[in-house]
Amino acid sequence: MITLFHERYPNGGAFRGRVKRKSSDVGRRVKFKGLRRLIYSDYSSDFKEYIGYLTVFGLPYDRSDNASPRKGEVMKTITLTYENSSFKRKVYNDFRVPGYSLRGFHGEDLISLHAIKKGFFTGEIDGGWTEEIERTQFGVTNESLSTPTSIRGRLGLIAEHFLFPYGAYLEGFTPRRLWLLKPLLSTIRDPLRREASILGLTLAQDAISKRLEPKTVRKMLKSSLDSLYSKFNI
Numbered sequence: 001m002i003t004l005f006h007e008r009y010p011n012g013g014a015f016r017g018r019v020k021r022k023s024s025d026v027g028r029r030v031k032f033k034g035l036r037r038l039i040y041s042d043y044s045s046d047f048k049e050y051i052g053y054l055t056v057f058g059l060p061y062d063r064s065d066n067a068s069p070r071k072g073e074v075m076k077t078i079t080l081t082y083e084n085s086s087f088k089r090k091v092y093n094d095f096r097v098p099g100y101s102l103r104g105f106h107g108e109d110l111i112s113l114h115a116i117k118k119g120f121f122t123g124e125i126d127g128g129w130t131e132e133i134e135r136t137q138f139g140v141t142n143e144s145l146s147t148p149t150s151i152r153g154r155l156g157l158i159a160e161h162f163l164f165p166y167g168a169y170l171e172g173f174t175p176r177r178l179w180l181l182k183p184l185l186s187t188i189r190d191p192l193r194r195e196a197s198i199l200g201l202t203l204a205q206d207a208i209s210k211r212l213e214p215k216t217v218r219k220m221l222k223s224s225l226d227s228l229y230s231k232f233n234i
């Protein structure tokens with residue numbers, strides 16, 4: 001099914017088939033409704049037609065939680081999923097996932113940015129359905145790197161989400177106005193989410209300003225998270 005869309009759209013760098021998700025709240029974004037236009041503004045006009053796009057802060061965001069492509073068409077988005085996506089060789093033949101992450105969170109978004117930088121677009125197709133299956137059905141623990149159930153794991157994902165501006169920077173999309181985001185994150189009521197969010201953003205800012213290597217950022221991320229876990233006795 002996805003192959004047909006590659007043939008139909010030569011400039012489509014990556015396509016995602018539809019995925020029926022298992023219930024989870026791990027991926028919920030931190031939202032600031034009162035300042036929506038400012039916080040969620042597009043990084044550039046390149047993302048004007050995208051449902052899942054890059055914000056001016058270098059963070060991935062979805063304009064709608066329930067958007068879907070029209071029948072027989074493609075909905076542009078950078079938020080793909082490895083388990084049901086197909087990438088053109090011209091997109092991935094020179095792509096390497098930067099090793100700054102502990103969990104590989106948003107890795108698909110990085111390859112989408114890589115595709116866009118090379119002149120392709122990325123999107124979700126109408127069709128190609130697959131269902132996300134609970135890991136427990138295979139007799140293993142439900143805990144995983146990308147869909148954690150533990151408090152530590154969830155905080156790790158939050159931190160890596162706000163570290164993503166560094167990943168965007170590595171792909172040539174240097175974030176702007178990050179100085180504005182930290183005061184907003186400090187208003188998050190949940191102290192654990194607040195600390196994890198600021199942790200990730202602070203590390204992103206330092207990594208970009210100091211042009212740190214991904215392996216160095218990864219070590220700093222692990223050390224910072226360990227300190228967070230110790231602070232809250234997690």
